[in-house]
Amino acid sequence: MSSQSSRGVWIITALVVLLLILHQDNWFWESDTLVFGFMPIGLFWHACISIGASLTWALATVIAWPLDDDDAVAATETAPTSTEEGA
């Protein structure tokens, strides 16, 4: 694993730990504030956690993805002959 990828793994690890800490939102436990007038703040916060998780994993695909995996497999395997959805 390259040093850049290794640094990426640490950054993603830190972000996941941060998400897990933010997930335990004791500070909004008893708040009945309505965001935008309809969304309970506890629910809004956790919806934001979901978005934050998605952004974290998007970053992981850029800075911490094991890019050599495809090559490693390709060296020992025959490539599939067709692909669903043409992806």
Next chain:
Amino acid sequence: MFESLDHPGLPQLIIIIIYLGLLLLLGLSSSRLFKGTKEDYQVASHSIGPFLLLMSLFGTTMTAFALVGSSGEAFKEGIGVYGMLASSSGIIHSLCFFIIGVKVWKFARRHKYTTQIEFFRDRLDNDFIGLLLFPILVGLVVPYLLIGVISSGTVVQSLTAGLAPDLFPVLNPAGEPIMAMHGGIPTWLGSLVICVVVLVYVFFGGMRGTAWANTLQTIVFMILGVVTFYVIANRLGGQDSLMENLKVLAGSVPTEKLTRIEMSKTKFFTYLLIPLSVGMFPHLFQHWMTAKSASTFKVPVVCHPLFIMIVWVPCVLVGIWATGDLIPAKPPLPNSPNAILPFLVKTQTGKVLGGLLAAGILAAIMSSLDSQFLCIGTIFTNDVLTHYKGKENVSDTQQVLYTRLFIIAIVAITYALGLLDPKSVFAMGVWCFSGFSALFPIVFAALYWRGLTAAGAICGILAAIASWGYMFYQALQQGLREYVLILPLGGEEYEVMPVVVMLASCLIVMVGVSLVTPKPSDATIKKFFS
């Protein structure tokens, strides 16, 4: 028999039939691409791209609980269920796809594994671990399957209620009709039709049929979830715009449902361990194997948390609105929280949307059932029959045949067990998930720790299952749903989920035994850690 299309339950039945017909068509179409090999039948020749992988992984992890259970739990517990079950899954599921899925995919492609047991046998250079894991994995999946089979019959019955009261009466002990189900398609028939439809497209289409069907089903239940939310909000709110409706509905909800005042903070925290089960689900393992490349995992890893949010937030809001004073007093709300969403659809929306929602709920159920049926058929064929008969003695064509025969047997057994209508199976859900979560340290160590030994893994599995069994036995006396551990600390008592002890038992025993038992051979280490 029916005077018009307006007959109670008829539009719903027609929509369900059309939807099931579409699924059969899709499954049979996918079978035209079948290459006749075991690899193609069990893992679609590793040809699944990012979009299909995203939809099939999401559809498989989201059961009927995502639509019906989420609104029901929110009705009972308030908004806290989203953090407990949904946002935690958004973090942990993708984490499992990222740290477990990609890595096992790489090993599986390199060494030609299709099932978890094949991987563990090779990684630990031990045959017994397969024998040990086989009944545990199958035993934990079967209740999960039963929930789907029983739920599908119940959903079809409740949403076609009124169709044929003379033919399908549902009466209480006093002989009065139970209106929520009276005249609906009986549960045995509904479950049978669902099982046959899933069996047909899994039998003919194998993993490709499953992935295609899962994609359609995921699209269906996601869209219908949002449409249902919109229609119910406008009907219950009674204002001119959606925004105004949302505001008045939120204003009607009691404080305890808008907050987590009644929820234990430690229970909420320890619930974080439950989604780790995804790392050990055998049916997800098999879906991972279908990926065309490691990069195929990127889209599912990124989009999974967002998809959970799109399905869960509207359902949780509908669930808490049902506790407010804008809900009409008549007809009265059902006693079962799981009946809240179907009830609101039936009373607040039209028959067509009711039929579409039935299709959506069935989609969520079937998108999990198909993968589980295929997975168990594959495990029986690969890890028991072919393994002990010898690969050289079973041709590729025979393995496809055996997988199909095992799938028929599993569907038949599950359906027969479902007919017994074991109500307690629903409470088993979280216990099944906890069992898989407890085994998470084994798969993690197998991938990342050179020092894991076969003895360590075996003892870890035994410790997890022993602690699971002990606490399950205690929970049977106290209530499967209510059972929590009490942790006394500093004069206070804290509620902790049993999964904490199960996972800790597995981890401690696995590490301890691995440290004092012979290490794997250099060849094995080199094979997996070079």
